[in-house]
Amino acid sequence: MKLLPFNDYDLKTPRILEALNEASRSLAELKGFANSIPNQHILINAITINEAKDSSAIENIVTTHDSIYKVLTESGYKDESAKEVVDYRSAIWRGFEIIKEKEFISTNVLVELQGMIEHNKAGVRKNPGTKLVNNKTREVIYTPPQEEKEIRDLLKNLEDYINKTDDEVDPLIKMALIHYQFESIHPFYDGNGRTGRILNVLYLVLNNLLDSPILYLSNYINKNKDEYYKLFTEFRENNNYEDWIIYILKGIEETSKNTIELIKLIQCEMESYKKEFMTKLPKIYSDELLDSLFFEVYTRINYIEDKCSVTRQTAATYLNSLVDAGLLEFEKVGRESIYKNTRLINLLSKF
Incomplete structure (x- = not known):
């Protein structure tokens, strides 16, 4: 060889x-765009x-x-x-x-x-x-x-x-x-x-x-x-x-462009979700809780307990309220209670 x-x-x-x-330009655009977002x-x-x-x-x-x-x-x-x-x-x-x-x-x-x-x-x-x-x-x-x-x-x-x-x-x-x-x-x-x-x-x-x-x-x-x-x-x-x-x-060129599009769609979904969350459940809304629901797309009570520094009972109340509001879906996996952000899952599945 x-x-x-x-x-x-x-x-x-x-x-x-x-x-x-073309590849360099698209990749630089992706880097700059990714660095500019929260x-x-x-x-x-x-x-x-x-x-x-x-x-x-x-x-x-x-x-x-x-x-x-x-x-x-x-x-x-x-x-x-x-x-x-x-x-x-x-x-x-x-x-x-x-x-x-x-x-x-x-x-x-x-x-x-x-x-x-x-x-x-x-x-x-x-x-x-x-x-x-x-x-x-x-x-x-x-x-x-x-x-x-x-x-x-x-x-x-x-x-x-x-x-x-x-x-x-x-x-x-x-x-x-x-x-x-x-x-x-x-x-x-x-x-x-x-x-x-x-x-x-x-x-x-x-x-x-x-x-x-x-x-x-x-x-x-x-x-x-x-x-x-x-x-x-x-x-x-x-x-x-x-x-x-x-x-x-x-x-590299094509993937950079597609990744920018995906990031924009995730941002858009988060903003839409945030507005609905704040409208339907203003008393329990927090940025930490919103972030957790988008980071751990399938979440559990103990995740919210840790991420939001709340009791297990409070975390369970949050998640069940989100299910009732149509913002999450509940599923039993074995003995575990799983709460799914199906909107984000559906978005990711398109890419």
């Missing part, structure tokens, strides 16, 4: 620069749940928002696909914490995130035999590096490239090359795709192109999955790096 940087590539072709300009934690929480769902769907791990939120309530609800999505979301947050603390993406970070996603400590592949096959024809379509030493050498090279800041290549172009290289190395037995997609957003945060993990390409890749794999293969077999880079840049 070829080592980074790919110095023989012309990364400033007219087509690449045009796509880069309650960022609510938006980030909602967006990371959508990403975890979409990224897992690429690996044929399909579930619903309803199941994901039930697992998040820790009510004992069992759904393996939803649990995998929740674990992926935890890995996103862990990666973000590490980047903010260390400002460095290492092989060890990627190993830790993959371990969270897959619930194992297998780490980097040690045994040969890994091959990628077509699920329908069973034909071998790619054989990644086999020996552990080669894999680790390639990861060290990738780590150096990720953290090098004094080159002249635009970070968005670098992200496209980093994504290609990581998936080509295929360093783990399982979880490479999802780990690689977390790496994308961590790289954007590392380079201050985003302040929080709110841009994900999984929905874009899902909608253009055949093209993704086709261009990945063309890059590997025919050195067609230009179309691959443009595909990723267009994904």
Whole structure:
């Protein structure tokens, strides 16, 4: 496998620069817009749940928002696909914490995130035999590096490239090359795709192109999955790096615009909900309670007890009043009483 940087590539072709300009503009708009709004934690929480769902769907791990939120309530609800999505979301947050603390993406970070996603400590592949096959024809379509030493050498090279800041290549172009290289190395037995997609957003945060993990390409890749794999293969077999880079840049542009739209819709829903809440239940309204209902989309009595610093009886009264007012829905999950903000769930399900 070829080592980074790919110095023989012309990364400033007219087509690449045009796509880069649009992607950079859209991403900068997203960053500025996200930084200008209150309650960022609510938006980030909602967006990371959508990403975890979409990224897992690429690996044929399909579930619903309803199941994901039930697992998040820790009510004992069992759904393996939803649990995998929740674990992926935890890995996103862990990666973000590490980047903010260390400002460095290492092989060890990627190993830790993959371990969270897959619930194992297998780490980097040690045994040969890994091959990628077509699920329908069973034909071998790619054989990644086999020996552990080669894999680790390639990861060290990738780590150096990720953290090098004094080159002249635009970070968005670098992200496209980093994504290609990581998936080509295929360093783990399982979880490479999802780990690689977390790496994308961590790289954007590392380079201050985003302040929080709110841009994900999984929905874009899902909608253009055949093209993704086709261009990945063309890059590997025919050195067609230009179309691959443009595909990723267009994904950044489109996803930035979609994320801005989603944030605006969540804001609009919160404002509408707030007005109705204050009109119907002015005596119990508080900003803390409103925030809690949008952060913990499926909430429980003890959440409100903690977030709003009230007694359990008062928290139960609040939630039951909101159900009676048509602002929440009640559901029994096992022995747990769950209160659902179905308006936000329906909104998120459209993206």
